[in-house]
Amino acid sequence: MSDEQPTGGRVGVFGGTFDPLHIGHLMIALEVRHALQLDRMTLVVANDPWQKAGTGVTSAEARLELTRAGVDEINARIGSPVIEVSDAEIRRGGETYTADTLEEMKAHDPTVELFLLVGSDAAAGLPTWKRPDRVRALATTVVVERGGRVGGRPPDDWPHLVIDVPLMEVSSSDLRQRFADGRPVEAFVPPAVIDRIRRLGLYGSTS
Numbered sequence: 001m002s003d004e005q006p007t008g009g010r011v012g013v014f015g016g017t018f019d020p021l022h023i024g025h026l027m028i029a030l031e032v033r034h035a036l037q038l039d040r041m042t043l044v045v046a047n048d049p050w051q052k053a054g055t056g057v058t059s060a061e062a063r064l065e066l067t068r069a070g071v072d073e074i075n076a077r078i079g080s081p082v083i084e085v086s087d088a089e090i091r092r093g094g095e096t097y098t099a100d101t102l103e104e105m106k107a108h109d110p111t112v113e114l115f116l117l118v119g120s121d122a123a124a125g126l127p128t129w130k131r132p133d134r135v136r137a138l139a140t141t142v143v144v145e146r147g148g149r150v151g152g153r154p155p156d157d158w159p160h161l162v163i164d165v166p167l168m169e170v171s172s173s174d175l176r177q178r179f180a181d182g183r184p185v186e187a188f189v190p191p192a193v194i195d196r197i198r199r200l201g202l203y204g205s206t207s
């Protein structure tokens, strides 16, 4: 993040591939921010997600551009820059580890209080992440649960909050297929993101 970013406060950290950003991602960012009264929510665009290695992910630069476009649009609609986009993992390059990202955010701004969003599908696996003790120490873990379900949880000795968000059946993989097939995407993807996707010719889309 640049030096112009505001500092301090309660900040959510929401990592993802964002290939592409969709309304499910924005919904989570806004719901969790509201529920925990966070000052800002930072979408961290993954560079080289080790979980998805070898699956042919869209270039980090293109995913960053799409994410920025969608975030600018929703911030303008809200009238305040409540969501930020971080390119920290892309700038660092190589494989992406949350512990490194949290450390960098704390080093950049030691007064910030971090809240790490984790889907309930990933929560039980937290101890297998790289340097899990640093992940646990640097941020409050927030398990994001969908539509009142009770999914996975971190181990008992891992402090965490649980925030329930509405169930929204939208995924980036389905959307990539929709673009490729020429099926409707307008209800799922912010307009500015659709414009960029078509301009960049991503996902087999045509303008």
Ligand code: ATP
Residues within 6 Å of the ligand: 015, 016, 017, 018, 019, 024, 025, 028, 118, 119, 146, 167, 168, 169, 170, 171, 172, 173, 174
């Ligand atoms: P793909 O379909 O390519 O796996 P995705 O949208 O599930 O894409 P990411 O872009 O990495 O994957 O998503 C970032 C985070 O957002 C993940 O933790 C994922 O669980 C969560 N997420 C994605 N879509 C939704 C949704 N519709 N509702 C709630 N959480 C979601």
